[in-house]
Amino acid sequence: MEIAVESGVRPMEMGVGMGKNQTLICAPIMADTVDQMVELMHKAKFKGADIVEVRLDHLKSLDHRPDIEVLIRQCPLPTLFTYRPTWEGGEYNGDEESRFEALQLAMELGADHIDIELKAAHEFMNFTRGNKPEKCKIIVSSHNYEYTPSVEDLGNLVARIQAAGADIVKFATTALDITDVARVFQITVHSQFVDRQVPIIAMVMGERGLMSRILCPKFGGYLTFGTLEEGKVSAPGQPTIDELISLYNFRSIDTDTKVFGIIGKPVSHSKSPKLYNRAFKEDGINGVFVHLLVDDVNKFFDTYSSPDFSGFSCTIPHKEAALARCDEVDPVAKSIGAVNCLIRRLDGKLFGCNTDYVGAISSIEIGLQGSQNGATHTGSPLAGKLFVVIGAGGAGKALAYGAKEKGARVVIANRSYDRARDLAELVGGKALTLAELSNFQPETGMILANTTSIGMQPNIEETPISKEALRNYELVFDAIYTPKITRLLREAQEAGSKIVTGVEMFIGQAYEQYERFTGLPAPKQLFRDIMADY
Structure with missing residues (x-):
């Protein structure tokens, strides 16, 4: 699959011999007390999470052995223990020895994963003398809250994380532009499907990085994070578990999934994913429809040029700029001077039309x-x-x-x-x-x-x-x-x-778009039923 087209980057190709969706949904558990955490763990299982991240740094107090024993014994799901210091975006502001002791105890008492920061990994490995139960996997992580580095720098980062003794590589960057996500996809794909390296968790934080969290299964990510409630996130831009499973059909996404989306700025208000993802599921279409916060239309289409990025709705303020980017435009759209629907043909060319x-x-x-x-x-x-x-x-x-x-x-x-x-x-x-x-x-x-x-x-x-x-x-x-x-x-x-209301226009323009996207008749009654509550 071709994703990124930038200096020094070779486009990626995917689609042969790839696996189905094995990506886990991990629920961050953040609370003041152990009892509250246990309650949230059961809520996470009920909502459909596969694993929980126990954020020890959010506890108001921690009595190492008894508290960690309770958290492991009473958790209904596999566990990932994180004790994040303030210098890496967490809440812990104590001494490193006490932090290391807690993580070592978690390993010994039956944790399935522990997370240690790259900056502290060498010191932690010395502290534990490399001893850990075979069951427990060590995630070595790095977080960049400022930007997303180049592909070369990300590759070097992954190599340093591996060399630090990671069983699983994790890095999170920050999206200044939606095209930053493509570099992370490249690294994930290369690590999983080319080099066959250790499992990788790769996220791009912020609203512009949202699709990095949704499309993990397509690009080989080990897990993604889904919150229990909207707004209660452990890092910027996390969707909820409900959104991943019910809105984006996360369990159905695999390496062959076609990507569709709504291009706009702002865009998070759009109900388009509710319509199309539900219809995709009912019609058996292997596709996912996502929100795409785009600043520069030309940069976006230069970067995501693969036929796997198959179709786009387009909203304010990009309808005129998107028309200029099309290789072919419907005569009506050309007369109007704007498009709100773009189809990526198999040869990579863009066709634009206007259903507004x-x-x-x-x-x-x-x-x-x-x-x-x-x-x-x-x-x-x-x-x-x-x-x-x-x-x-x-x-x-x-x-x-x-x-x-x-x-x-x-x-x-x-x-x-x-x-x-x-x-x-x-x-x-x-x-x-x-x-x-x-x-x-x-x-x-x-x-x-x-x-x-x-x-x-x-x-x-x-x-x-x-x-x-x-x-x-x-x-x-x-x-x-x-x-x-x-x-x-x-x-x-x-x-x-x-x-x-705009709901009537929204439903009306969506009929033709769905037919353009899929070649199937629009499920008109379904669209009306979905929008009945809005």
């Missing part, structure tokens, strides 16, 4: 008709309507194009008048600044469509137009679906307008 306008326009037509049929035999209910689009980005272009095609008169309102004017000229419409919108009241019965992020979580009290001005609109649509009812929609309802 179909999802949005059809949901607005249905809202106007008050039925599930949308347009009537006499044509679209949008014909002749004054259709005001807020925003001149990718989604704004899609809505403006779709409204024009349905016979509406289009007005573009945007913070930048120049961008509004450019789009208005393309669709034969009128341009306004956003500041002028509240005073724009040429007629009643208009349609308003917000395609910007104004009002999206966490800024839910923002709105692009005054409540008073909303009385002139028959229907108000908001492309945002987090929250489902934005301030704009709430105030539109109060002003007497019909409303259409």
